[in-house]
Amino acid sequence: MSILLSFRRLSARLRAASPRSIAAAATLLLAGFFLLDLGSGPTISFGLFYTLSVVLVAWRLGRAATVLAVLAASAARVADFYLNRHHDGALMLVYDLLQSAAGYGLAALLAWQGRQLFERTARHARHFQHQARRERRQRRLEATIRRAVLADVPAIIALTNAGGEDGAFDQNVMDAVRQAALTTTFSQGIIDGAALRDVWNGGQTVVPIEFWVSERNGQVAAYMMVLGVDGNKGPERELHALAVAPPFRNTGLGSAMVNFFCLRYQQRRLVIATKSDSQMMQMLVRRNFQQLTSDKGYDIMVRD
Numbered sequence: 533m534s535i536l537l538s539f540r541r542l543s544a545r546l547r548a549a550s551p552r553s554i555a556a557a558a559t560l561l562l563a564g565f566f567l568l569d570l571g572s573g574p575t576i577s578f579g580l581f582y583t584l585s586v587v588l589v590a591w592r593l594g595r596a597a598t599v600l601a602v603l604a605a606s607a608a609r610v611a612d613f614y615l616n617r618h619h620d621g622a623l624m625l626v627y628d629l630l631q632s633a634a635g636y637g638l639a640a641l642l643a644w645q646g647r648q649l650f651e652r653t654a655r656h657a658r659h660f661q662h663q664a665r666r667e668r669r670q671r672r673l674e675a676t677i678r679r680a681v682l683a684d685v686p687a688i689i690a691l692t693n694a695g696g697e698d699g700a701f702d703q704n705v706m707d708a709v710r711q712a713a714l715t716t717t718f719s720q721g722i723i724d725g726a727a728l729r730d731v732w733n734g735g736q737t738v739v740p741i742e743f744w745v746s747e748r749n750g751q752v753a754a755y756m757m758v759l760g761v762d763g764n765k766g767p768e769r770e771l772h773a774l775a776v777a778p779p780f781r782n783t784g785l786g787s788a789m790v791n792f793f794c795l796r797y798q799q800r801r802l803v804i805a806t807k808s809d810s811q812m813m814q815m816l817v818r819r820n821f822q823q824l825t826s827d828k829g830y831d832i833m834v835r836d
Contacts, residue, residue: 554592561585562604569612579609579632583639590643598640606632666784673746673788680743680755685719687752688743691775701773718743729759729772737762744792746785753780756789761803769793770803774812790815794835805830 549557562585565578572578582605589601609632610625680688689711695701704710721727727741739760746754754776761768771793776786790812794802804821806812808831821833 549592551593551597554588555597558585558588558601561588562601562608566608566612569608570615574616577612579612582609583636586636586640587643590640591647598644602633602636602640605636669784670788670791673783673785674792676746676748676753677744677789677792678747680722680745682719682722684743684745684752684755685715685722688718688745688755689715691752691755691777692773694778695773695775701775727759731762744789746780746789748780748785751777753777754785754789756793758793758797767799768801768803769797770805772805786811787815790819794819802835804833806833807831 562582565581565585569576569578586598586601586605590598593601606629610628613628614625692701692705692714693711696703696705705714717727721741722743725740725742726738728736729739729741731737739762741760742758744756744758745752754774756771756775757773759770759772760766761770771790774786774789776789802821803824804812804816805827806816807829813831813833816833816835819835821835824832824834826832
């Protein structure tokens with residue numbers, strides 16, 4: 533455990549070091565091992581340790597610096613070999629230099645690939661962690677959703693009124709007479725599970741209706757109204773209204789409500805009317821909804 537902790541601390545320090553500091557450290561490493569080579573005579577070679585300098589440069593610095601490090605390590609190894617051991621002429625000198633460059637170049641390539649693999653792994657790990665946190669948050673939010681009861685109607689009306697103020701709903705929902713009518717309609721819809729609605733091809737018909745609310749800390753934080761599309765109680769379900777209380781916006785609650793709608797009615801054809809370029813439109817596109825048509829300034833999105 534202590535070795536792992538030390539490695540992590542060393543890695544953190546290397547990541548925090550400036551390129552100039554890395555270059556200086558690599559140069560000192562190479563010079564130090566070269567001096568050890570010269571002082572140890574022909575019996576001991578430190579040529580393998582030159583790889584540390586090359587790997588350090590390849591891990592943190594660019595391609596040009598890596599090439600220079602490979603050439604410097606190769607030159608140091610060949611210089612020590614010829615100064616301390618033997619002299620076989622210029623051709624052998626070139627051969628040894630190329631051989632050394634190939635070996636240190638391979639070490640640099642492996643270090644560079646290792647860094648790429650490390651960075652990709654780190655990115656994937658961060659992505660999965662973010663995804664896992666988001667999914668946990670979504671599950672917690674979805675766990676707050678329940679079917680509405682009569683006691684929730686005042687809160688639902690208040691959220692509808694807030695939606696009218698924000699422009700999400702028609703302005704007439706803020707009218708006192710309209711709110712009284714909505715209170716009666718919503719209450720009766722919760723009791724009967726059916727309500728009268730306008731249909732797209734004209735006229736009115738009775739359709740199934742369901743209200744769902746998200747309760748957080750004892751407060752109704754959001755609600756959605758789900759309607760049938762026609763009077764024959766067909767398979768379609770429309771997310772007719774969705775409102776989130778201002779304190780709970782931008783917390784993922786709206787997305788959780790849409791997820792709940794898609795999951796709850798996944799065996800049905802789903803319909804949602806939304807404005808173009810809205811946040812709702814973006815959520816629907818991510819959930820494989822497609823535009824069917826446009827009506828009264830709204831895009832009708834469907835998912836089969």
